[in-house]
Amino acid sequence: MSTSWTSRIADPEPLGFMAFAVTSFVLSCYDAAIWGIQVDSPSNVVTGLLVFCGGMALGLAGVWEYALARNTHGGLGFVSVAGFFLAYAAIGLLPGFGVLQAYEPANIKNIDPAIGIFLLGWVIFALFLWLGTIRSSNVVLSGLFLFFLLSLLLACIAEFKQGDHIGLRCKRASGFFGLVASLLAYYLGLAKLLKEENSYFTLPTGEFNKPKH
DSSP states (O other): OOOOOGGSSOOHHHHHHHHHHHHHHHHHHHTTTTTTTTTTTOOGGGIIIIIIIIIIIIIHHHHIIIIOOOOOHHHHHHHHHHHHHHHHHHHHGGGGGGTTTGTTTTTGGGGHHHHHHHHHHHHHHHHHHHHHHTTBBBHHHHHHHHHHHHHHHHHHHHHHHHTHHHHHHHHHHHHHHHHHHHHHHHHHHHHHOTTTOSSSSSOOOOOOOOOOO
16 A cells, blocks of 8 residues: 655654754854854854755755645745745855855945845744744744744844944844744754653643634
């Protein structure tokens, strides 16, 4: 008896959450300027994570989430955030795309508001993702998207306020909010990984009551 190809795919959620967690954690450490990292330190060490972990692995998890679980919100979240990480890398960390070079030297003053507009688009999108979790998901996932939203909002403000103390504070605050989001993603990834058949304990996620139809 033949079986559907989707029945042969394992749960992609642990991969998705862990890929987001690792990428966001490292990137947020740079934004928060902690553990000896300066605010203006080059973040090129994050490039590989943004492309391969936060981009490819997270994107694949999202595609599998669509196909296996038919989870629109999960697939949309994973694939879209993977796209965000790839786009972020293309802007400032992959010279081959020529994004920053197009602003130098004559239009260098326009780069910060341009990145601010880029982030503003993602702030709006992250708001929609968060709204999709506040009733039919769980406390941890809703908190993850809330802190991800706040991190993007502060990063957006930082770009528009680049060059003064407000921009600096917002950038660091964005990093700390991103760290919280990454820790929640680590927790969710572990919660999805630990099952009764492979662990002596499981982790609660605070499931919301599902809406009745």
